Amino acid sequence: MTTLRDILSQGVQMCLVLLLAPLLTGFVRKVKARLLRRRGPPLLQPYRDLIRLMRKDVVLADNASWLFRVIPYLMFAGTWVAASLVPTFGSGLLFSWTADLIAIIALLGSARFFQALAGMDVGTAFGGIGSSREVMIASLAEPAMLITVFSVAMIAGSTQLAYVAEFMGSDAVGLRVSLGMAFVALTVVALAENARIPVDNPATHLELTMVHEAMVLEYSARHLALVDLSSQLKLLLYVSLIACVFLPWGTATADASVARLSLGALLYLGKLVVLGFLLAVFETSIAKMRVFRIPEFLGAALMLALLATLLRFVSGSL
DSSP: OHHHHHHHHHHHHHHHHHHHHHHHHHHHHHHHHHHTTOOOSOTTHHHHHHHHHHHSOOOOOTTOOHHHHHHHHHHHHHHHHHHHHSOSSBSOOTTGGGOBHHHHHHHHHHHHHHHHHHHHHSOOHHHHHHHHHHHHHHHHHHHHHHHHHHHHHHHHTOSBHHHHHHHHTSTTSOOOHHHHHHHHHHHHHHHHHTTOTTTOOTTOOOTTTOSHHHHTTTOOHHHHHHHHHHHHHHHHHHHHHHHHHHOOTTOBOTTOOHHHHHHHHHHHHHHHHHHHHHHHHHHHSSOOOOGGGHHHHHHHHHHHHHHHHHHHHHOTTO
């Protein structure tokens, strides 16, 4: 009976992240449009775009290899698995023993590697520029993310997200300066990894500024739908990760009842709304920075993560 319940909880988790990812993207777009005094697209427009793309025929470049066709499926699978490992409404999921922060970073890094390969596969100038910029951003964002994980793991005593969520929700945490630094560093990395303003603009198609869109310009139909859905899952993953580590209140434990799991799901939806709204407000209040300023932006995240780790070494109470 327990095994059946665990399988159902994990299945709900996998379906939940898949269904909520386009909704979160649509919500952020809607809030940004309303803040700019525009009506904006409907909340469900990302679902309509995915369905429309799935119905179209694939158009491939003559020099596209088999790798170009396979990569969208690899990206989607890796990102979906990583998003399913982050505890959302409950920490006692069936695969919680594999929900290691380092494993999630490895899955996301593999998806990025394949995406950069796809950008260079066709041999266009845009794809090459996008891939080189993506690798440059990743070379700074991944170390900052890893050091942030180390600082959080040193406080919680583990890199497993289920344990981290339960520890962060307990009274033993308190107010720590190192946690504040890790939160800012993780937020900066999340903005860079999801191609959000000020690092990138997901709505632009200017060749001088775009990063993510330059790598996927050659994709169409179901391939583009999978790439877009992977990006939406990645945004949901980082928002869920911030909620899991820094806002774990309300997350159901392993032995929680169905009513407690339902309450955890409602609280998780509330966290998504709040964090999505804050993301939209931040993006409308700041301009996109030049590409050559991105290393300084991510360098600040790296320094904050390092300071958080050093502060933890110097004083365990901070």
